[in-house]
Amino acid sequence: MSVVSSIQSDVDLSSYNTFGLAAKAKYFAELKHAEDIAELITWACTKKLSWMVIGGGSNLLLLEDFSGLVIVNQIRGIQVAENDECYIIKAAAGEDWHQFVQWTIEQGMPGLENLALIPGTVGASPVQNIGAYGIELADVCSEVEFYSLQTNSMQILSNKQCEFAYRHSIFKAQLKDQVIISKVTFKLSKSWAAKREYGGLKLLAEDVSAQAVFDEVCKMRISKLPDPKHLGNAGSFFKNPLVSQEHLSSLLSRYPEMPNYQADKGQAKLAAGWLIDKLGLKGFSIGGAAVHQDQALVLVNKANAQAEDFLALCRHIRQQVWQTFDVLLEPEVRFIKDTGEIEPNAVLGKPNEAE
Structure with missing residues (x-):
């Protein structure tokens, strides 16, 4: 079935933004396969509609109803490879960020533990260059795959090409509204050492495990941040x-x-x-x-x-x-x-x- 045929009208977005603000989308679609991106964007452009992609809706302040097409990124999937130096993990944009971090720790691939319990999806992580407790996405991201509206094709940018800065990236600048992220690749070093410079992590032992860091980060965030x-x-x-x-x-x-x-x-x-x-x-x-x-x-x-x-x-x-x-x-x-x-x-x- 064509993804366009599943587009809905006048959808309440209250459950798609973590503020719980009442707003409606004139048109609404769930994106589950990267190959459907072009069809959705072509449909919106043909109708001269604006469009917006959201993941977990955890970083949005919806000021009013959206008059175009809201696309909820639900592309799933994780692939793992490795070499002598690192684990190489390709995660689809619709994967829940915290669940993904938790999964890497459970699989014995440390490096993301300081970023536990950050709300949102994998696809949103490079846009904001998310960070917490001494680590930023830029420190662990190898490349980002996305659909480009300029070329109507899938493209890949390296870490350097993403132009990461504090809570910033090329996806918030030159490529804003020009791409839909489909996959993010992470390189996690096998020569892992805990990052313990911030907050309560300073109290952890030097030889602490990644699981213990993960648990402490979750504990600190839960104590400070309300559950949306x-x-x-x-x-x-x-x-x-x-x-x-x-x-x-x-x-x-x-x-x-x-x-x-x-x-x-x-x-x-x-x-x-x-x-x-x-x-x-x-x-x-x-x-x-x-x-x-x-x-x-x-x-x-x-x-x-x-x-x-x-x-x-x-x-x-x-x-x-x-x-x-x-x-x-x-x-x-x-x-x-x-x-x-x-x-x-x-x-x-x-x-x-x-x-």
Whole structure:
């Protein structure tokens, strides 16, 4: 049966975004085979419709109904090869990320354990260059396979060609809205050593196992992050901001306890959650949207929140952080309007010097 014949109309997306926001897709399709991508895109283009691919819906703020075609990536499959130095794992884009990480540990192929319990799918991981506890996707990704709208064919980019940066990649820049990721290849070194530089991982023994690191990461994330099945959220709402060393020195003179980490190009990375918490905003709410009471970096759907509630809450947090620390917080979550993704600043505006 043709995949186009299975396209549905006016589908509720509440269960397809982890905020649980009520929004509808004018057209909706489930993508289970990479070879069906071209047919779906051709159908949308013929009808002059916008289109959007989602995985687990864990990084989306749906601002309104989507007027085009929503494609849910459900391509499955994992293939493994190895050589003397590493395991080479090809995982389909629709695989659940956490389940995939757990599977690699169970198979005795360590390297992804620090990235446990990050919500979403394998296909979304290179777009954001997901990261946690000292590891980024860029550290373990070998290549990304995708369907290119420019060439109407499957293509592959190497790690270097993906232009990975902090929560960024070529898929958010030059190739934004031009590709549909079908597969990601990982290279996990057999010369594995635990990464224990962040958080509670510092307390683990030097000879700790990958399973123990995985378990500790899960424990820490569960203690901080609410389960979206019970309390709608998208994990970390804001990126950890980068500042100059001069700015960092100024901040540390006022807040010597402020967490900070060295970053590329001589910059320093601050903990967005700490900044928000320092302002006493845990539990603060606007409408049905609230700052989580245990983790200030997480915004939650506390009581049937509307998209505008989250926008208002986001603006308020950014304003307070800007006035106090002279730091601009940028959302990590993708903002989606009726025809597709937009830059958050287009709807948030910039904080004022004085409120």
